[in-house]
Amino acid sequence: xxxxxxxxxxxxxxxxxxxxxxxxxxxxxxxxxxxxxxxxxxxxxxxxxxxxxxxxxxxxxxxxxxxxxxxxxxxxxxxxxxxxxxxxxxxxxxxxxxxxxxxxxxxx
Amino acid sequence: xxxxxxxxxxxxxxxxxxxxxxxxxxxxxxxxxxxxxxxxxxxxxxxxxxxxxxxxxxxxxxxxxxxxxxxxxxxxxxxxxxxxxxxxxxxxxxxxxxxxxxxxxxxxxxxxxxxxxxxxxxx
Numbered sequence: 001x002x003x004x005x006x007x008x009x010x011x012x013x014x015x016x017x018x019x020x021x022x023x024x025x026x027x028x029x030x031x032x033x034x035x036x037x038x039x040x041x042x043x044x045x046x047x048x049x050x051x052x053x054x055x056x057x058x059x060x061x062x063x064x065x066x067x068x069x070x071x072x073x074x075x076x077x078x079x080x081x082x083x084x085x086x087x088x089x090x091x092x093x094x095x096x097x098x099x100x101x102x103x104x105x106x107x108x
Numbered sequence: 109x110x111x112x113x114x115x116x117x118x119x120x121x122x123x124x125x126x127x128x129x130x131x132x133x134x135x136x137x138x139x140x141x142x143x144x145x146x147x148x149x150x151x152x153x154x155x156x157x158x159x160x161x162x163x164x165x166x167x168x169x170x171x172x173x174x175x176x177x178x179x180x181x182x183x184x185x186x187x188x189x190x191x192x193x194x195x196x197x198x199x200x201x202x203x204x205x206x207x208x209x210x211x212x213x214x215x216x217x218x219x220x221x222x223x224x225x226x227x228x229x230x231x
Binding site: 029030031033035037042043044045048049050054086088090091095096097098099100101102 | 145147154156157160168170204206208211213215216217218220221222223
């Protein structure tokens with residue numbers, strides 16, 4: 001089992017808000033980063049650190065963290081946001097990295 | 109512009125050694141904070157971190173695969189090589205390399221990623 005736990009799937013209405021969570025003990029000490037992966041494509045960084053977005057990522061993507069849980073929120077979800085989303089952090093030992101199991105976001 | 113590209117065999121036989129090369133441009137692996145990492149994704153499954161090498165030539169491995177993996181770099185040629193010994197059909201996956209940036213001890217991220225290379229392990 002992964003050190004980071006994500007819900008396998010979530011659905012959201014077009015234009016609505018969806019929150020994707022990632023739970024793990026290491027998140028108390030290390031920030032998560034979040035990746036969007038569309039079918040047949042490589043993952044793309046969408047959030048890192050304390051809610052930072054890389055250039056080119058829409059501001060409808062935001063991140064937050066509290067205790068052992070990191071969250072990715074998409075506000076005003078668009079059809080093109082339908083994808084798998086993965087969180088990543090350091091593992092509990094600090095000397096390795098770990099991904100969550102991924103959350104499939106379906107836009108209705 | 110930072111780019112990474114994976115190369116290697118598309119088909120490997122069980123028990124053989126897999127060698128993958130990541131060729132990158134747009135950054136130097138001798139710059140503090142810069143690392144290159146390998147990640148894989150079996151068909152229809154989640155991402156799995158494999159290994160990373162940093163600017164200081166420190167190497168870190170997935171605990172469960174550590175005995176089978178070796179990562180190395182050629183800074184002058186802008187290449188990072190991953191070898192995996194004794195492959196099995198369960199190692200069939202798309203293998204990605206990605207730049208990992210270590211901003212601080214608690215803030216790291218992968219960006220960008222290579223396009224990935226599909227490796228099938230089959231006799």
